[in-house]
Amino acid sequence: KAGVTQTPRYLIKTRGQQVTLSCSPISGHRSVSWYQQTPGQGLQFLFEYFSETQRNKGNFPGRFSGRQFSNSRSEMNVSTLELGDSALYLCASSFGLAGADTQYFGPGTRLTVL
Amino acid sequence: AQKITQTQPGMFVQEKEAVTLDCTYDTSDPSYGLFWYKQPSSGEMIFLIYQGSYDQQNATEGRYSLNFQKARKSANLVISASQLGDSAMYFCAMRELQTGANNLFFGTGTRLTVIP
Numbered sequence: 295k296a297g298v299t300q301t302p303r304y305l306i307k308t309r310g311q312q313v314t315l316s317c318s319p320i321s322g323h324r325s326v327s328w329y330q331q332t333p334g335q336g337l338q339f340l341f342e343y344f345s346e347t348q349r350n351k352g353n354f355p356g357r358f359s360g361r362q363f364s365n366s367r368s369e370m371n372v373s374t375l376e377l378g379d380s381a382l383y384l385c386a387s388s389f390g391l392a393g394a395d396t397q398y399f400g401p402g403t404r405l406t407v408l
Numbered sequence: 409a410q411k412i413t414q415t416q417p418g419m420f421v422q423e424k425e426a427v428t429l430d431c432t433y434d435t436s437d438p439s440y441g442l443f444w445y446k447q448p449s450s451g452e453m454i455f456l457i458y459q460g461s462y463d464q465q466n467a468t469e470g471r472y473s474l475n476f477q478k479a480r481k482s483a484n485l486v487i488s489a490s491q492l493g494d495s496a497m498y499f500c501a502m503r504e505l506q507t508g509a510n511n512l513f514f515g516t517g518t519r520l521t522v523i524p
Contacts, residue, residue, distance in 0.1 A: 325510055337499065337514035350509045382451055386512075393441045393505040394460060397512060399453035 296321065298387050298400035306406045312373040315403045319366050319387030326368040327397060328360060331382040340383075343368055344391060372405075380407045411435060412500050414515035421490045422523050428475070429485045429518045431500030439505040442483040443512065444474065447497040456498075459483060461505075487520075495522045 299318045307313050319326050328340040339352040343362035360370040366387070372379055382404050386397035413432045421427035433442065444456040459467045459474045467474045475484040487494055497519050501512040 327511055329512075329514075336516050337512075339511040339513075342510050344510070350511055352511070384451075384453060386453070388510065391508075391510050393439065393503065394458060395510075396443070396455050396458060397510075398455060399445070401450065401452040404451070 298385055298398055300383075300385050300400040300403050302403060303401060304404050304406075306408065307375050308408050309375055309377060311375050312371065313375060313405060314369055314371045315383055315385075315405075317368045317370075317385030317387075317400060319368070319385075320398055323387035323389050323398075324366050325388045325391060325395070325397075326362055326366065327386045327388075328368070328370050329384045329386065330354075331384060331402075332378075332380070337384075340370065349391075375407045377407050379405065381405060411513040412502055412515035414500055414518050416518045417516075418519045418521070420521050420523055421487075421494075423492060424489055426486060426488045427490055427520065429487070429498050429500075429520065431483045431485065431515060433481050433483060433500075433502050435481075435502065435504055437504040437506045441503045441505060442474070442476070443501040443503070444472070444483075444485045445499045445501060446494075447499060447517070449496070453499070457485065490522045492522050492524060495520060 325344045327342040342350040362368045382402045384402045386399045388395040440461045442459045445453045457469045473486045497517045500515045
């Protein structure tokens, strides 16, 4: 079974631009979560989707948004990029929402904002 | 308040030796899950092991075992017979189950270096 895939793997943008990152979950998984990883803040939760509905959102400004499609694929968008948005963005999928449902991560998208 | 604490920024272990990576957690939720992930330099987070708060036995997965001490709120990862490929960042994470949220809270990680 294929793992979680994320595209693109690397991205370079300039301040003020917007960016869209894509995540394809493991086949059959309906929950997708996004995390931001930076050296200073560590791993921080962005948002979570299940069956096309955002269930939970972390403490990030409204410039960060996301959505999930009917095939469970998810996208996240960051508008008006700032230098501090440079980070590794990780997507994780799980089968459902039960306690033991493990989140499996993709390889990440490394975003650099210049 | 920090929900997950990993106090060891870096650890060294000799190849073939065992090593323990520390993790303490803080939650008022009686139902929670604890996870350990490995992150090599490539960036991908690899799931290693899971422990539920109501599990009676400590979890084991191959060379990985979790030393779960509920009263002390600790969930240490034990790696036996270390291999060079074990060199990576290791993250402890928790999911609080009663809240209904699916997100993980991560610690700051421990960088493990295996010495030949």
